[in-house]
Amino acid sequence: MQVIADWRDLLNREIFPFVEYEGYEDKYPTKDIRMLDKERAEELRYVSGVLFGAFQRAVEVCQQCGESFLADLEIPPQLIPYLQKENPLRLASWLSRFDYVLDKQGNLHMVEINADTPCAVVEAYYGNMVACNHFEVEDPNHGEYDKLCNWLNEIFLASEPGVSISTGRFHRRHPFLFSCFDDYPEDLATTKFLMQAMKKNTMAVEADDAITFVSFYDLAVRNDGSILLPDGRTANAIYRLHPLEILIEETTPEGESLGKDFMDGYLQGRYMMFNPPESIIMQSKAFQALVWALDNQPVGMSSAFTEEESAIISRYMLPSYFARDFSPEKIAANAAWIRKPIWGREGAGIEVLDRQGVKLVKDVDADNIVRRDSKDDMYQLFVDQQECEADTDSGRLTGYQTLSCFMLGKTPSALYARFSPEQIAGTEAYWLPLGLQ
16 A cells, blocks of 8 residues: 655645645645634634624615715725615625634634635635545544535525526526636635535536636626627626635736726626625625724614624634724723734735834835725734644644635634734745545
């Protein structure tokens, strides 16, 4: 029997082609596995489920209260007309991921929700299983891939008007489209992984082309707003792995509006979008400041949240403020605060400052990170994190872990972890597989 010295050699590069990444000397996964207590895994899922319910409620507040709330979140004005349309599943995000850090005492703090275009799907729903099988430990994500497939099947069925059980005929004429820019390996792998998961349990679809992949480079938008595939068909639904705040400003080489034309087709009901546009409300970093404000209203005002939601917000979220509401006096003298651009990604532009405004943590290298420029920042209490170690190709490193929980709609699902030598994790972060103890 062949002995595998490095578990990462077991990862199928057709499914997971970014184990090795151009420009990085180390492989993306760590060489070891991190063991997670069952109690911690249960905590992550429970908290994420409650927080999603609260976040969904806060999105509805934004939709009901008009443009002033959305302006606070720095939602691009040209996106606002598309955020009121009711989607078939009536959830602001259909696939999302909560991120948590651990303080010195081991307490969890939610620091992010990726509600629009969450990645790390391949790692959590495929790679973690490979690692756990190799190390002969229990997989905290056991059974979650099947749940993902079932959820994607629900999304598929919701995209066919007036049909409860799909015959596939409609979708062969108007397919469910998966799309991204195919020259970015991680996006391409994630998009195709989700496409294959949707195909796995989709009932009575007689042809593969009912669910299909086409690169963004090869799509066009017709005058009526329909998404045109190269073979002449039009899409009935699209999964797009491209941030909405960037997509809305896309133009043709001739300078004509492409993003707006694309979104107009959605508004006119030409196709269904996954994730729906209103996921951008949760995606805004300032959304956490809104949730914090809604949960900390003056005495006598009714709360937007249930007692359970309010208790979880108070315990697991961090004090967060819009720029106009923040002053260093809000932060204790021995604490630090963090300033986040509202549209930052991969840690870009984040600064950790003390009460006097002195920078405490070096900036993340943001040169190659695709993101929208932010006009403003939000402010949040900084968590001095618990250190941990991980084995990498560069040796045993000391750093910090981020724990994550995926959400299938409002249902908690697979867990995922990153390891970074820096407290503010950027693109240098490693994927850290998780086992259950």
